[in-house]
Amino acid sequence: MRKLLKSMSLAAMFALCGTAMAQETVWHNPLDVPAGKTFVHNQAWNEDGGNYARLPMRAKDKVREAVWDLSRNSAGITLRFKTDAKDINVKYTVGGGMSMPHMPATGVSGVDLYRDRDKGFCFGSYSFGDTVRYSYCVDRGVRPGAMEEFTLYLPLYNTVNEMWIGVPDGSRFEFVEPEAVKPLVLYGTSIAQGACASRPAMAWGNILSRNLGMPLVNLGFSGNGRLEPELIDKINEIDAEAIMLDCMPNLIGRSSEEIESLVTEAVKQIRKVHPDVPVVLIEHAGYSNAPTNEVKFYEYDHSNKAQRKAYEALKTSGVKNLYYIERGDLGVLPEGIVDYVHPSDLGMMRQATAVERHLRKILDK
Amino acid sequence: MRKLLKSMSLAAMFALCGTAMAQETVWHNPLDVPAGKTFVHNQAWNEDGGNYARLPMRAKDKVREAVWDLSRNSAGITLRFKTDAKDINVKYTVGGGMSMPHMPATGVSGVDLYRDRDKGFCFGSYSFGDTVRYSYCVDRGVRPGAMEEFTLYLPLYNTVNEMWIGVPDGSRFEFVEPEAVKPLVLYGTSIAQGACASRPAMAWGNILSRNLGMPLVNLGFSGNGRLEPELIDKINEIDAEAIMLDCMPNLIGRSSEEIESLVTEAVKQIRKVHPDVPVVLIEHAGYSNAPTNEVKFYEYDHSNKAQRKAYEALKTSGVKNLYYIERGDLGVLPEGIVDYVHPSDLGMMRQATAVERHLRKILDK
Structure with a gap:
């Protein structure tokens, strides 16, 4: 049974847009920004040189250890980017266990990509390992060469260490900075x-x-x-x-x-x-x-x-x-x-x- | 983080009705029935001496192997029983993997108990191991000494080998046979x-x-x-x-x-x-x-x-x-x-x- 569902998932994985396999993927690190700037959304504090955590370092000695540890989880954190690529890849490493008995790996440790324009859900085939990988094919409703904006939701119950977003070589790609609006x-x-x-x-x-x-x-x-x-x-x-x-x-x-x-x-x-x-x-x-x-x-x-x-x-x-x-x-x-x-x-x-x-x-x- | 949620679950586990710990549990096997009788509900065929499967043995050579293998999973199968016990325990063994990346162990391999009278959900604290165990405390809305009827939903994506339902020694307990109504x-x-x-x-x-x-x-x-x-x-x-x-x-x-x-x-x-x-x-x-x-x-x-x-x-x-x-x-x-x-x-x-x-x-x- 597990084999069957796994093979369905693999079939979906290879039903990508098609061109990606032949092209080199260029990886972008959301934390690779000049000092004082950030591409991390829904994060109240951005003063520790870049991470996907929810409290700043200076809170470490102020809150209980359990709160501090949980604040490392990326719940609610998102990234936004614009690209004209149809193949979008995400890879990252996490610090905790992949799943819980009552919450699947996709919720504990997975990511979710939505197209901003129409809130269109972009299913990504995934594999959970030392590096977690998601591959998306977003090729419907796009205008040739036009940039589309996306939101990526980060894992709810895991700590993201390093993350990269990859698009085929030659595609345009840029992260979107958070707007200055009150959260x-x-x-x-x-x-x-x-x-x-x-x-x-x-x-x-x-x-x-x-x-x-x-x-x-x-x-x-x-x-x-x-x-x-x-x-x-x-x-x-x-x-x-x-x-x-x-x-x-x-x-x-x-x-x-x-x-x-x-x-x-x-x-x-x-x-x-x-x-x-x-x-x-x-x-x-x-x-x-x-x-x-x-x-x-x-x-x-x-x-x-x-x-x-x-x-x-x-x-x-x-x-x-x-x-x-x-x-x-x-x-x-x-x-x-x-x-x-x-x-x-x-x-x-x-x-x-x-x-x-x-x-x-x-x-x- | 996993440790924290696990400890919550263990806390719930020990918040049982209280008396069970001190009393011996008497275990009942739903397959322990006279020939020709069954306590397994939603099962179209009951001719192989008792199991939680969905096709009869004589179909084995008629359907593809994948269909046959999946027919061993207990999806949709339920048990019903009456008891005056407030502590209800379930233990069983399964034949396949406990979870999938997008479906938690509770769905793939878990069980669910509902009280028939009011369709009241009875949360059971659980542990998934060589033997899967669920412990329920159902003590609200019951009349002292009165029998309550329950439905137990079996795992959706796993094969149940042996299962027992246990109540404290001295409690009344009986399985309910399926009614002769068309499904x-x-x-x-x-x-x-x-x-x-x-x-x-x-x-x-x-x-x-x-x-x-x-x-x-x-x-x-x-x-x-x-x-x-x-x-x-x-x-x-x-x-x-x-x-x-x-x-x-x-x-x-x-x-x-x-x-x-x-x-x-x-x-x-x-x-x-x-x-x-x-x-x-x-x-x-x-x-x-x-x-x-x-x-x-x-x-x-x-x-x-x-x-x-x-x-x-x-x-x-x-x-x-x-x-x-x-x-x-x-x-x-x-x-x-x-x-x-x-x-x-x-x-x-x-x-x-x-x-x-x-x-x-x-x-x-």
Whole structure:
């Protein structure tokens, strides 16, 4: 069975545009830029000489080791480039394991290429090895010789060390710099980081960013989205369009008072630096097995009630531009979850769609 | 990062109902039945002394080796049982690889437990090893001492050798025999077999079966759903409520005439034995990268046009109870696909919902 699916994948691999095999591939390194410049998108800090990580070196001693380690994963990071090539190749090395039992290699360690003009998905045949390789054939809807712009979504749950994008010799190719627009910021858990999307573009933050046409800084840290002041400090350094706090699933086991306090302090800490930026509190989307398991029902219900209480008190105390998205609005349960809590692409799409609806209203877009 | 998610999973594993650890587990083998009886659901043939396979031994020399090998996979097979236990354990051995690069172990080799009464999903913590183990805690919404009925979905892309279901000593437990009702039959490709659902219950045939409350015989064979007369012969042995033919993705590369002929002959062959059973022809749901790749666009478009032509001709020639579901109706593309063609849970849900809508009309349900 595995052999059969593998042979299908190989067949697709050789169904390339055709010319690439005969031509030399020229490889471009997105980190090969003059100092002070960057081609890495959705990255809030670009001060360490170029990488695909999510926190700057100077945060290393400020945050817990687990947060720091997870910040090396490239969740939410994208690259953009223009080319007239029809054959596009990506090769890179990663620092962690390729897959998880409930999340395939394509999601944990894979990349995703989209054509910007029409948000057209470009399937890439792939091989996962010491070097991960993707080969794309993009030859429909292109005008001869014209440059097309693309977005490449980087791995959700792995650390990208070195990456190159290759096009046939003679093709034009240039990386696109990030625009100077304010990003959305998403601080959260494994779910925000992207577990368990089948491929990077299907993490809900990435769907949201694509659908709104806005950059999004992903600060999802698996098991470690705990509303810590050290992290809020980092968020406060970002000139954000809106800040989403989606940490409830990582505050399970805390008392109602602790959760209220964490939410309240986080919002107040943001307000000290950003008096007006919209802050969106997102509820725990729930557990898939809450209808059949006592503990799971009480856990999400408890954390949501505590966050709600903090929200009401903050509103009453006069905090403006504070928003709240309820679990019922997210509509993730239960078929949209792969295990007890991590959304499949079905859950990811539902969560992204719900948050997009709220943000369009909040940002008047 | 893997360590972190693994530790989350282990934490969930030990958050069981509590009593199980102290009590001996009594294991029940679903194949331990008197001759002529079966506890295996959605299996059209039960004549080989008990297994979780999809074709009978006497088909071995009639079908191609690839089809035979794939027929050993337990796609679509379910077990049902009643118990008053809150702790439910499953252990089994499998014959193939645990995962694929684009489909996680939970989908390829995992099981899924649902409570029948409310279709409540029961998350099971799992470990994949020489023996695969799932542990469930189902303690919400149950009445003390009352029996609850459950459905267990078996692995989509692996062969189950031996399986046991365990409950604490002293609990009541009994397997439920299949009811004598006509099943739906789904003949198709890797997609019908279940690639790339994140877990077995999310294969579109299983969603459909669950939502309609009808048994469904899954004859999806990865890469090998080719409308062969030998397979139609086997389908003709089944007293079906409806027969779905969903083979277009495996007829890529064939001429229009070949596809027309295969569709026409398959329908005629069914009509010789079953003059009235509804036959549903399903279009190729399309390729995710069809907007960006010439070949992929023409491939699905070509096969769908050929099948459509056969359908029109059959209708004109007077064949009754023949139905047709168009690609546009399925609504799978492009975000619902993990690679170029295999649906994620998002695509699976869309396909299941669309086919359900048609079947409710066809079967007046």
